[in-house]
Amino acid sequence: MTIRTAWAAAHTPVAGVPRWARIAAVIVPLTVVPSSLWRISGWTLQLPIVYGGPAVLAGDDRTLGMPTSVYVVLLSIFSEAVAFAAVGLVARWGEVFPRWLPGLRGRRVPPLAAVVPAAAGAALLTAIWTAAIVTVPFSRTITGQPMTAPDPLTMHHWKGILAIAMYLPLVLWGPLLGALTVAYWRRRRAASAAG
Incomplete structure (x- = not known):
């Protein structure tokens, strides 16, 4: 079996998955790509796309004990x-x-083993990214609060608007994951009731 065949077999949707769920499952990983590209471009490659540039980047030379770029x-x-x-x-x-999972290979995944972490992740991601969008940076723009240090997420410069645009897709991550989790739970419950 080739890698391509194995990949296709592992990632092909199972029977009973609605079309919208297949599309949502593909969109979820894509919601993360823009923010990752922005962070890597600005902090690791040092491209001039971060508002506040050297002042912001120089202040963050280490994170969690490692170089911020890493x-x-x-x-x-x-x-x-x-x-x-x-x-x-x-x-x-x-x-x-x-x-490839020794001891587990071929066994059925207990539905709750997938549903509980997925539901918790969906709730957490929805709360985090909704709060981030509501409070940063729009509240500063609406309330007219002064910005303290150079803020990479500002509405007052194209670099800040670019950063916001790159993080905006993350708002979809939690709700899409939540919808997928509900669909997964319903499908698995219906399958166990039928079989």
Whole structure:
């Protein structure tokens, strides 16, 4: 079996997955890509797209004990991997453990093992990104609050607007994951009731 065949078999939607869920499962990982590209371009590659540029970038030379440029890349990879897990809510590997998992291979995934973390993630992501959009930076613009330090998320410069535009798709992550979780739960419950 080739890698391409194995990949297609593992990620092909299972029977009973509605078309909207297949589309949503593909969109979820894509919601993370713009913010990751912005962070990597600005902080790691040092492209001049961060408002406040050197003042903002110089103040963050270490994060969690590692160079910020390394942290940003690792954060972006981690975010994408977590977002990609949404595909499991429509694919075979979300219902049957893959062959490469010793001790679990071929066993059915207990529905709650997928539903509980997915539902918690959906609630947390919805709260985080909704609060971020409501409070930063729009509240500053609406209320006229002065900005303290150079703020990369400002509505007063094209670089800030670019940053906001790159983070805006993250608002979809939580609600899409929530909808996928509900669809997964209903499908698995109906399958267990029928079989």
